[in-house]
Amino acid sequence: MIHNREMLPSQPAPRRSxxxxxxxxxxxxxxxxxxxxxxxGLYLLYWLLTPTIQWAFIEADWQGASPDDCTSAGACxxxxxxxxxxxxxxxxxxxxxxxxxxxxxxxxxxIAWLAIPRLPYKRWIAxxxxxxxxxxxxxLMHGGYFGLPRVSTQRWGGLTLTLVLAVVxxxxxxxxGVILALGRRSTMPIIRSVCVIxxxxxxxxxxxxxxxxxxxxxxxxxxxGVDIDRLIRALVGITLFQSAYMAxxxxxxxxxxxxxxxxxAAALGMSYWKRMGLIVLPQALKMMIPGIVNTFISLFKDTTxxxxxxxxxxxxxxxxxLSDSRWLGFDVEGYVFTAFVFWIFCFxxxxxxxxxxxxxxxxx
Amino acid sequence: MNEQATTAxxxxxxxxxxxxxxxxxxxxxxxxxxxYLEVERGERIVICGPSGSGKSTLIRCINHLEEFQKGDxxxxxxxxxxxxxxxxxxxxxxxxxxQHFNLFPHLTVLENCCLSPIWVQKKPRKExxxxxxxxxxxxxxxxxxxxxxxxxxxxxxxxVAIARSLCMHPEVMLFDEPTSALDPEMIKEVLDVxxxxxxxxxxxxxxxxxxxxxxxxxxxVIFMDQGQIIEENAPEAFFNDPQSxxxxxxxxxxxxx
Numbered sequence: 326m327i328h329n330r331e332m333l334p335s336q337p338a339p340r341r342s343x344x345x346x347x348x349x350x351x352x353x354x355x356x357x358x359x360x361x362x363x364x365x366g367l368y369l370l371y372w373l374l375t376p377t378i379q380w381a382f383i384e385a386d387w388q389g390a391s392p393d394d395c396t397s398a399g400a401c402x403x404x405x406x407x408x409x410x411x412x413x414x415x416x417x418x419x420x421x422x423x424x425x426x427x428x429x430x431x432x433x434x435x436i437a438w439l440a441i442p443r444l445p446y447k448r449w450i451a452x453x454x455x456x457x458x459x460x461x462x463x464x465l466m467h468g469g470y471f472g473l474p475r476v477s478t479q480r481w482g483g484l485t486l487t488l489v490l491a492v493v494x495x496x497x498x499x500x501x502g503v504i505l506a507l508g509r510r511s512t513m514p515i516i517r518s519v520c521v522i523x524x525x526x527x528x529x530x531x532x533x534x535x536x537x538x539x540x541x542x543x544x545x546x547x548x549x550g551v552d553i554d555r556l557i558r559a560l561v562g563i564t565l566f567q568s569a570y571m572a573x574x575x576x577x578x579x580x581x582x583x584x585x586x587x588x589x590a591a592a593l594g595m596s597y598w599k600r601m602g603l604i605v606l607p608q609a610l611k612m613m614i615p616g617i618v619n620t621f622i623s624l625f626k627d628t629t630x631x632x633x634x635x636x637x638x639x640x641x642x643x644x645x646x647l648s649d650s651r652w653l654g655f656d657v658e659g660y661v662f663t664a665f666v667f668w669i670f671c672f673x674x675x676x677x678x679x680x681x682x683x684x685x686x687x688x689x
Numbered sequence: 690m691n692e693q694a695t696t697a698x699x700x701x702x703x704x705x706x707x708x709x710x711x712x713x714x715x716x717x718x719x720x721x722x723x724x725y726l727e728v729e730r731g732e733r734i735v736i737c738g739p740s741g742s743g744k745s746t747l748i749r750c751i752n753h754l755e756e757f758q759k760g761d762x763x764x765x766x767x768x769x770x771x772x773x774x775x776x777x778x779x780x781x782x783x784x785x786x787x788q789h790f791n792l793f794p795h796l797t798v799l800e801n802c803c804l805s806p807i808w809v810q811k812k813p814r815k816e817x818x819x820x821x822x823x824x825x826x827x828x829x830x831x832x833x834x835x836x837x838x839x840x841x842x843x844x845x846x847x848x849v850a851i852a853r854s855l856c857m858h859p860e861v862m863l864f865d866e867p868t869s870a871l872d873p874e875m876i877k878e879v880l881d882v883x884x885x886x887x888x889x890x891x892x893x894x895x896x897x898x899x900x901x902x903x904x905x906x907x908x909x910v911i912f913m914d915q916g917q918i919i920e921e922n923a924p925e926a927f928f929n930d931p932q933s934x935x936x937x938x939x940x941x942x943x944x945x946x
Contacts, residue, residue: 583791585787585789585791586791586793588754588787588791589785589787589791589792589793589850590793590805591752591754591780592752592754592780592783592784592785592854593780593804593805593809593853593854593857594777594780594781594805594809594857595777595805595808595809596773596777597773599808599809603804603808604793607795608793608794608795611795685795
């Protein structure tokens with residue numbers, strides 16, 4: 326029996342889109358219980374959002390220079406405004422802050438160049454960002470060369486310090502994590518054990534302990550006269566701690582790549598490092614983007630812990646400003662501002678990682 | 690086709706693949722037992738046998754994707770050792786095609802074919818690309834060169850895998866069940882490429898259940914069971930007059946239906 330002698334023509338799929346009112350009725354008001362829940366939800370939103378918006382925007386004070394300018398019932402953003410320079414630059418001498426601005430501008434330009442797909446010379450820009458930029462940034466910020474007055478790291482603070490800690494931590498932790506993950510999967514027993522011990526040691530201790538050890542214990546073991554900069558000690562502590570986490574994220578990604586990929590590359594005569602660098606890691610890193618960004622975000626927020634070793638990052642400097650006797654009682658404004666700044670950075674990282682995932686998808 | 694400088698003095702006279710008393714264990718499991726095999730330059734060999742008989746493991750020893758514990762193996766006169774440099778040297782002479790293609794999904798078809806010539810043989814990119822296009826032309830897939838493997842059918846992917854392997858100018862090609870993962874209508878396009886390759890004089894070792902292919906191109910058919918070579922013979926004799934009972938049983942099972 327023959328069902329159809331001719332090929333049936335392909336037809337458009339039935340339309341599923343409906344008008345906004347029909348959508349509302351179908352999804353939010355489809356029955357008495359549903360309607361009740363929707364109304365309760367709307368009331369909850371109203372109850373939560375109205376006072377917040379009123380406090381933060383409508384009844385807030387924006388202009389002024391002293392606490393006396395805050396006359397209305399809402400938030401006193403005058404506090405943040407008046408202290409903004411300090412929040413960004415810490416105790417950096419105000420006549421020298423142009424140096425930090427140049428570093429910020431340069432960094433933003435380089436990152437933007439790398440992030441926008443259309444721009445050429447990606448490889449060179451990446452090399453400049455990784456190797457040339459840190460030198461320029463150090464020379465500019467620390468000074469002592471080319472007639473720039475020296476500004477010791479003791480005076481670095483605020484958002485600047487937060488970014489220095491976070492960026493250096495991320496850039497250093499990722500490659501160390503990759504090396505540790507490869508080492509942990511190595512067939513050579515000594516290399517493997519060294520990596521396992523390293524990872525488990527740093528992962529097992531809380532970051533706060535590590536920072537404390539780096540700042541209090543380490544000097545005790547150092548010969549007198551040798552003093553490692555406090556910022557360097559914090560950076561090393563954060564980097565090693567996060568690289569242990571990164572290593573486990575990378576290991577997860579490596580395990581997801583089928584063995585056949587490595588075998589095919591081996592069969593083509595590639596050495597171990599070429600197989601890893603050209604075949605396995607590019608695929609694994611793509612899969613690991615959510616995990617890596619997750620670690621980056623937690624690293625970014627963990628930088629606030631350097632407060633306990635006497636470094637004033639953004640949160641530290643805001644807290645210090647809150648104890649200023651002229652500005653007592655503006656804690657909420659200070660913390661909301663800090664949270665907002667952290668949120669902006671973390672959310673941007675999250676969005677960029679989602680964009681990256683979509684762009685790198687090659688249909689497999 | 691062989692442009693590579695030969696290292697051994699009499700490499701051209703040497704056997705392409707030689708195994709002497711090869712033994713391999715997976716843990717306590719004895720997968721390959723006392724394998725003796727000699728493959729001449731230009732010979733086409735088909736290896737068949739029930740699953741788990743060690744036939745894939747056997748050819749994977751030739752490019753050291755599997756390690757063996759006892760016996761000797763040499764490829765084109767070069768003895769296989771534990772030395773990484775020697776292993777890579779042998780791998781550059783041996784091409785391999787896998788059951789599941791194993792194309793690199795993050796690279797285009799063209800990049801798949803250029804990667805090793807550029808990074809291992811240090812060819813200029815232009816030259817590597819021209820050569821890759823030439824081989825893609827020969828497996829009739831040049832028009833897909835800029836697509837990613839995920840956009841191709843199984844048969845197309847396997848033809849790309851063959852071209853990728855040929856780009857390294859191998860002296861011997863290993864095929865590990867190259868058509869087993871394909872939909873039936875795609876098997877022929879891959880077999881056609883393999884037949885053509887055989888007619889050009891490539892030394893080939895194929896693990897396959899395609900008995901038609903064995904009859905058309907093989908110089909010898911080898912039957913393996915439980916890690917041993919049970920029987921080997923020219924195709925006509927092998928199919929028409931199998932000697933051992935196990936071979937007869939196997940052939941009746943795969944040809945009987």
